[in-house]
Amino acid sequence: MNNSNSFFRDDRKSLFIATAMAIILVGVAPYFLDAYLVNVLIRAFLYAAVALTVDILWGYTGILTFGQSAFFGIGAYSAGLIFTHMGFSTANAIVAIAVGVGVAVAVAGIVGSLAFYHGASNLYGSVVTLVLPIIVTQIIFSGGNFTGSSSGLSAFQSFDFSMELWFWISGLFLILLTFSTWIFVRSDAGSVLVAIRENESRCEYLGINVSYVKICLLMSSAVIAAIAGYAFASAQMVVAPEYAGFVFGTELLTWVALGGRGTLIGPVIGTLGIDVSTSYLSGNLPFVWKLILGIIFVLVIVAMPRGMAPLFMRRSRRAQGDLMDKKNPVRIDRVASTVFEDSKVNAIELRGVRKHFGSLKVLEDITLNVRPGELVSLVGPNGAGKTTLIRCISDGNERSSGSVLINGHDIGNRPPYECVAFGIGRKFQMANTFEALTVVESLRIARTRLHRPSFADRAEFLELPDAAAKVIVATGLDKELDTETRNLSHGQKQALELAMVLALEPSVLLLDEPTAGLTSLERNVIGQILTELATVHRLCVVLVEHDLDFVRQISSRVIVLHQGKIVLDGTVEQVVESELVRTIYSGGAQSIGGHS
Amino acid sequence: MSILLDILTTAAILYVVAAGLMIIFGVMKIINFAHGGFLTVGGYSTLIGTMIGLNVWSVLLMAFGTGFFFGLLIERFVVRPLYSRPLDAILATWGLGIILGQVITIVFGREVQVVPSPISGASELFGVSYSQYRLILVIAALIIAGGLTLLLGKTRLGLETRAVIMNETLARALGINSSLVRLITFSLGAALASLAGALITPLSSVDPNMGVPWLINAFMLVMVSGVSFMSLAIACLVLGGAQVLVSTYANPVLGGMTIAVLAALMLRLRPKGFARE
Numbered sequence: 001m002n003n004s005n006s007f008f009r010d011d012r013k014s015l016f017i018a019t020a021m022a023i024i025l026v027g028v029a030p031y032f033l034d035a036y037l038v039n040v041l042i043r044a045f046l047y048a049a050v051a052l053t054v055d056i057l058w059g060y061t062g063i064l065t066f067g068q069s070a071f072f073g074i075g076a077y078s079a080g081l082i083f084t085h086m087g088f089s090t091a092n093a094i095v096a097i098a099v100g101v102g103v104a105v106a107v108a109g110i111v112g113s114l115a116f117y118h119g120a121s122n123l124y125g126s127v128v129t130l131v132l133p134i135i136v137t138q139i140i141f142s143g144g145n146f147t148g149s150s151s152g153l154s155a156f157q158s159f160d161f162s163m164e165l166w167f168w169i170s171g172l173f174l175i176l177l178t179f180s181t182w183i184f185v186r187s188d189a190g191s192v193l194v195a196i197r198e199n200e201s202r203c204e205y206l207g208i209n210v211s212y213v214k215i216c217l218l219m220s221s222a223v224i225a226a227i228a229g230y231a232f233a234s235a236q237m238v239v240a241p242e243y244a245g246f247v248f249g250t251e252l253l254t255w256v257a258l259g260g261r262g263t264l265i266g267p268v269i270g271t272l273g274i275d276v277s278t279s280y281l282s283g284n285l286p287f288v289w290k291l292i293l294g295i296i297f298v299l300v301i302v303a304m305p306r307g308m309a310p311l312f313m314r315r316s317r318r319a320q321g322d323l324m325d326k327k328n329p330v331r332i333d334r335v336a337s338t339v340f341e342d343s344k345v346n347a348i349e350l351r352g353v354r355k356h357f358g359s360l361k362v363l364e365d366i367t368l369n370v371r372p373g374e375l376v377s378l379v380g381p382n383g384a385g386k387t388t389l390i391r392c393i394s395d396g397n398e399r400s401s402g403s404v405l406i407n408g409h410d411i412g413n414r415p416p417y418e419c420v421a422f423g424i425g426r427k428f429q430m431a432n433t434f435e436a437l438t439v440v441e442s443l444r445i446a447r448t449r450l451h452r453p454s455f456a457d458r459a460e461f462l463e464l465p466d467a468a469a470k471v472i473v474a475t476g477l478d479k480e481l482d483t484e485t486r487n488l489s490h491g492q493k494q495a496l497e498l499a500m501v502l503a504l505e506p507s508v509l510l511l512d513e514p515t516a517g518l519t520s521l522e523r524n525v526i527g528q529i530l531t532e533l534a535t536v537h538r539l540c541v542v543l544v545e546h547d548l549d550f551v552r553q554i555s556s557r558v559i560v561l562h563q564g565k566i567v568l569d570g571t572v573e574q575v576v577e578s579e580l581v582r583t584i585y586s587g588g589a590q591s592i593g594g595h596s
Numbered sequence: 597m598s599i600l601l602d603i604l605t606t607a608a609i610l611y612v613v614a615a616g617l618m619i620i621f622g623v624m625k626i627i628n629f630a631h632g633g634f635l636t637v638g639g640y641s642t643l644i645g646t647m648i649g650l651n652v653w654s655v656l657l658m659a660f661g662t663g664f665f666f667g668l669l670i671e672r673f674v675v676r677p678l679y680s681r682p683l684d685a686i687l688a689t690w691g692l693g694i695i696l697g698q699v700i701t702i703v704f705g706r707e708v709q710v711v712p713s714p715i716s717g718a719s720e721l722f723g724v725s726y727s728q729y730r731l732i733l734v735i736a737a738l739i740i741a742g743g744l745t746l747l748l749g750k751t752r753l754g755l756e757t758r759a760v761i762m763n764e765t766l767a768r769a770l771g772i773n774s775s776l777v778r779l780i781t782f783s784l785g786a787a788l789a790s791l792a793g794a795l796i797t798p799l800s801s802v803d804p805n806m807g808v809p810w811l812i813n814a815f816m817l818v819m820v821s822g823v824s825f826m827s828l829a830i831a832c833l834v835l836g837g838a839q840v841l842v843s844t845y846a847n848p849v850l851g852g853m854t855i856a857v858l859a860a861l862m863l864r865l866r867p868k869g870f871a872r873e
Binding site: 064122128130138254293297298303305 | 627674681682686688691695701808
């Protein structure tokens with residue numbers, strides 16, 4: 001059983017070896033290096049720790065942050081201020097770290113809830129992280145003698161540690177931090193970060209509270225940056241507003257970008273390399289060195305967006321995936337799909353739902369009940385409002401008025417991830433997947449709502465409900481489990497998204513053209529699966545479909561939308577024979593009644 | 597009375613500084629973090645122009661031309677490959693700002709240099725005596741706003757630019773050379789930044805980092821303004837006014853962060869900011 005994930009174990013083994021070697025290196029280095037370099041490296045280690053948090057936020061999760069310097073500054077100033085004004089003692093040192101971390105967490109919580117509210121654009125998040133260091137530096141400036149204003153604080157008493165000891169402390173801090181973040185980003189929980197970077201809205205519709213994840217991440221990053229700042233101030237016995245400033249925050253980004261975002265090791269090496277070489281070269285080539293760095297930085301961003309790391313890494317992530325594939329394919333663990341009880345409550349209940357953009361009315365007064373076990377097809381010409389209706393059912397912020405009840409729960413203004421908790425599963429019209437994740441990883445993201453993912457490990461099995469597993473097998477995706485989604489065909493992406501939605505085990509399934517791009521064979525299998533889900537498992541399935549043959553085969557009920565109104569609601573036969581539908585579809589009427 | 601003039605002239609200065617950033621953001625959806633660098637370029641153009649004894653108009657024209665030239669080069673070689681990566685464009689243009697700043701430092705040294713103002717002294721207005729140069733900047737802001745509105749509303753290029761703003765794919769399909777529109781937009785934005793640098797030089801002084809403090813405020817103003825020159829004017833008046841009031845009645849240091857904080861809060865409550873749509 002254990003060997004089923006032996007590649008991951010191998011990977012772990014080399015990680016342990018690398019970590020042990022790094023610790024030995026840091027252990028002996030002070031005996032071989034001169035005092036100046038030791039001193040420079042202490043600073044570089046702490047900067048690299050902050051750069052690591054920038055990599056987690058930006059490289060992995062896609063949050064471009066200018067603000068990590070502010071947390072570094074908060075940690076540094078809590079040491080500087082307390083040691084300057086209250087004197088140094090062990091008790092004060094503990095108070096200072098507690099205050100530093102506490103303030104950093106509180107600030108990160110506030111900033112995070114401001115920057116990452118549901119529906120915030122990525123740019124807005126960056127704007128807020130840009131404002132943060134400006135506020136922090138202005139507060140320091142306005143502190144007068146208390147904060148030392150623009151000249152900062154220096155020559156306060158601090159720990160009576162030798163340079164070597166600080167070197168070991170900061171070096172070990174960086175190594176352990178790199179070690180644990182490495183484990184974390186490769187765990188199942190870590191792939192959620194990449195999923196957020198790749199496709200935030202898909203995450204929301206898989207029941208993941210993206211804002212919450214981002215806020216937690218920012219708070220943890222703030223803790224690490226504050227500790228690094230605290231150690232910096234204690235070791236160097238100097239603090240200045242620049243360390244909390246926007247320029248330093250941007251410098252951190254440049255180091256991460258040069259080293260290689262999303263690689264962890266790249267940013268660490270990048271920061272160490274640049275900071276050390278800067279401290280030697282800026283003396284000899286004062287402005288030229290900074291100019292060279294600027295030119296390299298621009299070249300890297302334009303020509304090598306992955307940074308320098310891929311040049312030096314022998315095995316790319318891609319290659320690892322292939323290795324894993326050959327050695328031991330991930331096993332799919334089929335579990336029976338949930339059978340929902342036939343309750344008295346309607347699965348979907350819409351009361352007077354309207355949607356308008358300005359004066360343009362897209363949906364007018366839609367009132368509708370759908371029972372569990374029904375397979376309803378929504379048909380109508382383009383622009384009839386079908387997709388808008390699906391959107392209004394799955395996101396509380398979409399409709400202009402009226403109410404939506406899912407399994408008896410009023411969705412109010414709830415965001416999609418809360419609607420998912422009521423039982424919604426939605427497949428988008430365009431294949432909506434995570435390009436950089438493999439098929440297995442994507443499916444696992446879909447299971448995070450039901451199974452809390454591990455922060456340290458990868459599960460050995462992929463648990464999938466029967467229906468999702470059938471879709472995977474029918475479309476050949478079971479042979480592509482370790483393929484990155486970006487390399488799949490359009491039809492396979494469609495199928496993968498459908499499988500992801502089914503893996504959520506929803507009781508209300510909303511499918512916007514689920515079979516577009518599939519072969520007719522695959523379409524038949526999916527038709528059977530959907531029929532079985534509705535009849536046996538008592539799911540409520542709502543389908544937007546243009547292929548009217550498919551609609552005739554599987555639907556238990558057809559609703560015709562036209563210009564934002566329900567014009568017909570009945571059985572397949574009733575709709576096929578309706579004169580009204582023929583007029584609406586005019587040319588299309590042949591295809592709906594063509595075979596009768 | 598004098599505080600009202602302070603508000604008006606501060607808003608005008610902010611408008612002049614932010615206009616170049618806004619046209620680039622509006623058309624290209626790219627935030628030009630080299631904006632500060634272009635302001636500095638304008639400052640040093642003024643320094644050189646004044647030293648070799650050019651008249652005021654030639655100095656301004658030279659600043660505009662220098663900015664335009666650098667804009668052309670940078671758009672072609674750095675910004676164009678980053679169209680599809682707007683967040684990377686922020687970083688790359690920030691790097692360009694560093695390069696501009698360092699080149700200027702190497703050529704001119706890092707010292708602060710003072711350029712004499714072409715117009716000094718005060719004039720009587722509404723019973724108070726007020727810096728003439730600041731009043732002239734209000735006129736300059738009006739001229740820039742008028743010029744841009746005419747350019748966008750009355751010329752063929754303006755029409756094509758508006759088409760690119762609304763729907764670039766469609767515009768391209770209709771035969772509009774959107775690369776050219778982008779090239780000209782970026783260069784014009786850089787030229788306006790450089791012109792702004794020239795205009796603010798007499799108020800402060802010239803040093804290699806003179807543009808950076810302006811960058812954040814300009815950026816925040818553009819964020820709350822959308823793509824309209826009118827809403828930028830309103831944003832400059834409201835937020836610039838708030839800055840003047842906070843600096844005067846509370847604390848100049850708090851005044852320094854007023855625009856950034858208010859803009860961030862405003863975007864939270866109303867993501868469109870001052871824009872109507």
